[in-house]
Amino acid sequence: MKSGTRLQLSVMMFLEFFIWGSWFVTLGTFLAKNLQASGLETASVFSTQSYGAIIAPFIVGMIADKYFNAEKILGILHLLGAALMFQMYRAESVSVFYPYVFAYMVLYMPTLALVNSVSFRQMNNPEKEFSTIRVWGTIGWIIAGLTISYVFHWDSTAGTEAGALKNTFAMGAVASLLLGLFSFTLPKTPPVKDKTQKDSIAEILGLDAIKLLSNRNFLVFFISSILICIPLAFYYQNAHHFLEQTGLENPTGKMAIGQVSEALFILLIPVFFSRFGFKKTIMIGMIAWAVRYLLFAYGNAGPLAFMLITGIALHGICYDFFFVSGQIYTDQQAGEKYKSAAQGLVTLATYGVGMLIGFWVAGIISDYYTTHATDNFWQKVWMIPSVIAAVVWLLFMATFRDSKREVVA
CATH class of the missing domain: 1.20.1250.20 (MFS general substrate transporter like domains)
Structure with missing residues (x-):
């Protein structure tokens, strides 16, 4: 280049x-x-x-x-x-x-x-x-x-x-x-498809890859991906407001630690894949969500500020070890015929369906604890996604079988 x-x-x-x-x-x-x-x-x-x-x-x-x-x-x-x-x-x-x-x-x-x-x-x-x-x-x-x-x-x-x-x-x-x-x-990037070619809605949304769900392991991964996006939505929706209300100075700048962590941990994914396999790697990402929210629940801007910073820094493990690892796993399982469709299907399920459910659950939880005036508001709010992440981790551990590639024909 x-x-x-x-x-x-x-x-x-x-x-x-x-x-x-x-x-x-x-x-x-x-x-x-x-x-x-x-x-x-x-x-x-x-x-x-x-x-x-x-x-x-x-x-x-x-x-x-x-x-x-x-x-x-x-x-x-x-x-x-x-x-x-x-x-x-x-x-x-x-x-x-x-x-x-x-x-x-x-x-x-x-x-x-x-x-x-x-x-x-x-x-x-x-x-x-x-x-x-x-x-x-x-x-x-x-x-x-x-x-x-x-x-x-x-x-x-x-x-x-x-x-x-x-x-x-x-x-x-x-x-x-x-x-x-x-x-x-920018460099010219012309269309790659013939405009007379007709694409079905199923093809555009990646639904052609629905056949992959006949693979039991992929089905478990697919459902887990949707469910883990519920606690993820809590972070996007509440984290900054929580840190600001807690009194942590310069919360936006400190949240950038999460992106630094993301850039660093993505380099470790090949190491974890080769040493521990997909199941253990993705389980580390799942349990990191539960740990992060526990740190948020019990940390503060005073002597326990390190817990908040650690929770932010866990973003690299939470995101990379689950989502990036999941993209690699999807690519391995799909085979040439369904590569693009499979990635589209998982993206639709996570950022579309999973996050949509998560944002609404987070809103309902926040309104509930606001209406029912209670002490330790944020502690109660953060315990919900921590428990959800832990449950998804347990379900995945019990139902997913680490196995060799099973490509759908």
């Missing part, structure tokens, strides 16, 4: 995830502090990510792959996203904010696939080259968090009380505008 192309793709990845990290991490606190949202209203806003994940394959599969260059669609989506993000910045109530964030996530989620498409098409050896490009996305997310905490101090106690977190949307809008314009300078 030419050095100029590598630089272009790295900047693209940096901005793609800088945009997401600039507002999504602090969203729960913004909704509670700025818009006085209830638990269910917060769940409704976070659920737009799941709706976007469900709709995204149609945009990519039915439009991007057939009619237009990927880099041009990427540019248009981010320019539209910048306008929507600016309206999110101006919104003063959940009812006004919701339609804009819904439309934004429907447009943003397809860009996650598009930046990958643009990158892969420029590579001769994606297995070796992609990670060095994708890591700039993680760096972008980290820089966004550090900027919020240590440059602008929008998440400080004074900042949240003054409503400064709405400025994160202005920052995201500027970054989206930049990436929208920059996308038109």
